[in-house]
Amino acid sequence: MTGQARPLVEVNDLVVQYRRAGLLPGAAIQAVDGVSLTIQPGECVGLVGESGCGKSTLGRAILRGTPVSSGTLRFDGVDITRITGRRLRDVRRKMQMVFQDPYSSLNPKMTVERIVGEPIRTHTSGSRREMRTRVAEALEVVGIDPARMGDYPHQFSGGQRQRIGIARALAVRPLFILCDEATSALDVSIRAQILNLLRQLRAEFGLTYLMISHDLGSLRHLCDQIGVMYLGKLVETGSSAQIFGDPSHPYTKSLLSAMPVPDPAVERARTRIVLTGDVPSPMSMPSGCGFHTRCWLRQKLGSPERCHLEAPPLAASVAGGLVACHFSREMRDLKDGVAPAPTGEHQKRRTTEVQEGGFAPR
Amino acid sequence: MSAEVAAASAAGALLRVRNLTVRFKGAGRDLTAVDGVDLELGRGDIVGLVGESGCGKSVTMMALSLLVPASSGVVTADELSFGGVSVLDMSTQELRNLRGRDLGFIFQNPLHSLNPLLPIGIQISEGLEQHMQLSRKAATAQTVDLLARVGIPDPKRRLRDLPHQFSGGMCQRVMIAMAIACEPKLILADEPTTALDVTIQAQILELLGSIVSETGASIIFVTHDLGVAAGFCNHIHVMYAGQIVESAPVDAVFYEPRTPYTWGLLNSVARFDQEAPETLPFIRGRPPNPHEFGTHCRFRARCDYARQACAGPGPDLLPRPGRQHLARCFGTEPSGWLEARS
Numbered sequence: 001m002t003g004q005a006r007p008l009v010e011v012n013d014l015v016v017q018y019r020r021a022g023l024l025p026g027a028a029i030q031a032v033d034g035v036s037l038t039i040q041p042g043e044c045v046g047l048v049g050e051s052g053c054g055k056s057t058l059g060r061a062i063l064r065g066t067p068v069s070s071g072t073l074r075f076d077g078v079d080i081t082r083i084t085g086r087r088l089r090d091v092r093r094k095m096q097m098v099f100q101d102p103y104s105s106l107n108p109k110m111t112v113e114r115i116v117g118e119p120i121r122t123h124t125s126g127s128r129r130e131m132r133t134r135v136a137e138a139l140e141v142v143g144i145d146p147a148r149m150g151d152y153p154h155q156f157s158g159g160q161r162q163r164i165g166i167a168r169a170l171a172v173r174p175l176f177i178l179c180d181e182a183t184s185a186l187d188v189s190i191r192a193q194i195l196n197l198l199r200q201l202r203a204e205f206g207l208t209y210l211m212i213s214h215d216l217g218s219l220r221h222l223c224d225q226i227g228v229m230y231l232g233k234l235v236e237t238g239s240s241a242q243i244f245g246d247p248s249h250p251y252t253k254s255l256l257s258a259m260p261v262p263d264p265a266v267e268r269a270r271t272r273i274v275l276t277g278d279v280p281s282p283m284s285m286p287s288g289c290g291f292h293t294r295c296w297l298r299q300k301l302g303s304p305e306r307c308h309l310e311a312p313p314l315a316a317s318v319a320g321g322l323v324a325c326h327f328s329r330e331m332r333d334l335k336d337g338v339a340p341a342p343t344g345e346h347q348k349r350r351t352t353e354v355q356e357g358g359f360a361p362r
Numbered sequence: 363m364s365a366e367v368a369a370a371s372a373a374g375a376l377l378r379v380r381n382l383t384v385r386f387k388g389a390g391r392d393l394t395a396v397d398g399v400d401l402e403l404g405r406g407d408i409v410g411l412v413g414e415s416g417c418g419k420s421v422t423m424m425a426l427s428l429l430v431p432a433s434s435g436v437v438t439a440d441e442l443s444f445g446g447v448s449v450l451d452m453s454t455q456e457l458r459n460l461r462g463r464d465l466g467f468i469f470q471n472p473l474h475s476l477n478p479l480l481p482i483g484i485q486i487s488e489g490l491e492q493h494m495q496l497s498r499k500a501a502t503a504q505t506v507d508l509l510a511r512v513g514i515p516d517p518k519r520r521l522r523d524l525p526h527q528f529s530g531g532m533c534q535r536v537m538i539a540m541a542i543a544c545e546p547k548l549i550l551a552d553e554p555t556t557a558l559d560v561t562i563q564a565q566i567l568e569l570l571g572s573i574v575s576e577t578g579a580s581i582i583f584v585t586h587d588l589g590v591a592a593g594f595c596n597h598i599h600v601m602y603a604g605q606i607v608e609s610a611p612v613d614a615v616f617y618e619p620r621t622p623y624t625w626g627l628l629n630s631v632a633r634f635d636q637e638a639p640e641t642l643p644f645i646r647g648r649p650p651n652p653h654e655f656g657t658h659c660r661f662r663a664r665c666d667y668a669r670q671a672c673a674g675p676g677p678d679l680l681p682r683p684g685r686q687h688l689a690r691c692f693g694t695e696p697s698g699w700l701e702a703r704s
Contacts (some may be wrong), residue, residue: 050561157648256635275561
């Protein structure tokens with residue numbers, strides 16, 4: 001998200017509106033409300049936020065999967081906001097997607113060969129033999145035995161299916177992959193395997209990722225930059241280390257404090273900032289700062305008027321990222337009663353195999 | 363367990379389960395989904411059932427209240443008693459009273475477990491009329507109180523609303539109001555926060571915690587989220603392939619795990635508050651299907667520490683040093699070859 005060489009993805013003031021279909025269209029809902037975001041080649045950017053905050057819509061808009069209302073999208077230097085037909089198809093080859101649910105994102109009636117081969121058939125011309133070779137290559141890369149090409153999705157486990165989903169995305173040698181909750185539906189032991197795979201593929205092929213996830217641990221493990229979204233807007237961006245270690249927005253802070261950690265001592269020592277209420281409906285957007293209706297910092301500061309009168313711009317934060325909050329400096333000065341991001345005083349677990357002949361000392 | 367502790371817990375035990383087994387009729391052969399589970403719960407206990415999908419956590423929960431349909435599954439147990447009364451011998455009517463009054467259920471997806479066509483007020487007061495013998499008027503008044511208690515704003519006005527008019531978090535609050543309506547002694551919560559955002563999850567866990575401290579109810583809490591288990595439960599059973607493989611107070615499970623499965627599970631979690639190693643530790647392979655269970659250690663094929671002994675008839679769930687710590691692993695038995703260092 002910082003300006004360096006030519007960015008791969010450039011989103012500028014993007015707005016996506018939805019309108020109720022039918023005879024009586026209601027007011028437009030701003031699913032994505034003026035988001036700007038830059039992704040450098042080889043970078044991994046993560047998006048977090050509660051359901052309905054617009055992170056998936058933003059992802060899909062970047063892939064031109066949902067109509068853009070205003071703003072511009074540039075991919076690899078080319079404006080793709082309005083392109084159509086052949087030009088759009090060419091760009092789409094370079095951007096692929098991995099979906100959340102490996103059970104519903106693979107057609108149960110297709111063999112793995114057809115599933116992984118479909119994007120190849122769509123985007124390239126070549127003989128059946130060439131296609132099979134490329135499918136085999138893609139499967140090999142993700143750790144699925146190419147000999148199982150003729151099998152159907154139900155013959156694979158959840159983790160293997162997600163690997164097939166990744167192979168499908170890789171098959172056309174994209175530059176950019178959107179992972180929308182790609183590890184959320186997986187069990188922990190399998191999730192670690194997939195996270196490792198995504199990391200390894202990135203190193204191997206120089207891939208660029210946009211990862212959408214509510215699992216902060218997965219994001220910290222993979223991402224260089226993080227964007228936090230709330231009600232269609234980016235409220236904070238920064239490096240992964242900064243967002244997780246030194247958040248500047250009260251929403252980010254409460255999100256981190258609500259995230260459970262598998263460590264009973266840390267859990268007991270934490271003070272949670274429990275946000276009251278739900279995310280406001282995008283149909284009745286709050287005035288001023290979108291977060292003010294649930295903001296604990298505003299309460300602490302005695303409900304300053306500015307919060308509900310004036311929408312804060314996304315501006316440089318002291319911590320080094322960007323933040324949209326009038327009082328983020330004040331938050332940093334608050335030491336009392338605010339949950340610090342828990343530090344990992346985690347006890348290291350190690351398994352040791354006792355030397356042959358020796359009993360386990362206790 | 364010392365004789366004293368055993369006697370004390372036997373006297374206070376709310377739920378005692380010995381050798382609970384659930385078999386489903388599969389194609390050709392029977393599949394054992396839950397194999398010899400022992401549980402014991404005192405009042406006010408929050409016990410976690412932790413494990414990956416398909417390990418039998420949810421089936422165990424259903425079996426505890428004999429909710430496994432007799433047409434597809436068979437529940438057997440050496441003992442399954444609630445407050446000292448055997449559940450297995452109960453008549454249909456007694457079972458209905460038990461489920462309605464003494465047990466409360468909270469499921470994963472509140473929108474799927476509420477009747478979409480019935481106002482939520484009726485769904486809650488139904489149980490009150492049925493099991494607490496309240497008049498309709500009294501039940502409605504009580505329902506308003508319950509909704510207020512679980513934090514639904516303006517409860518009186520919302521009685522006639524249908525489930526779809528509530529957000530996910532609010533629906534889960536309605537489910538909780540329904541679950542605690544008849545002041546149950548035991549709440550069975552099956553992944554109650556999995557479908558919710560973390561901020562809403564924190565609200566719901568806080569609510570459940572306050573209900574436990576106010577009413578003294580016990581909770582069996584099924585989750586695959588180790589973080590939630592660490593923060594919410596005081597005793598944890600780790601399940602793998604239909605069996606409990608480790609059972610211990612929460613700190614012991616996290617800091618002194620005694621099975622390679624628990625070790626592996628804990629190590630493979632990517633935490634947001636810690637820099638993870640370049641390559642995350644992981645457990646290779648996948649959990650076995652019920653027809654692959656066999657008689658040996660069910661984790662053997664994925665275990666980095668397995669030896670010849672592990673191919674023999676499976677290890678039993680046996681005590682380890684420390685209070686109430688049980689583990690199912692040849693390697694960490696006193697004669698074994700594994701030790702956990704913390």
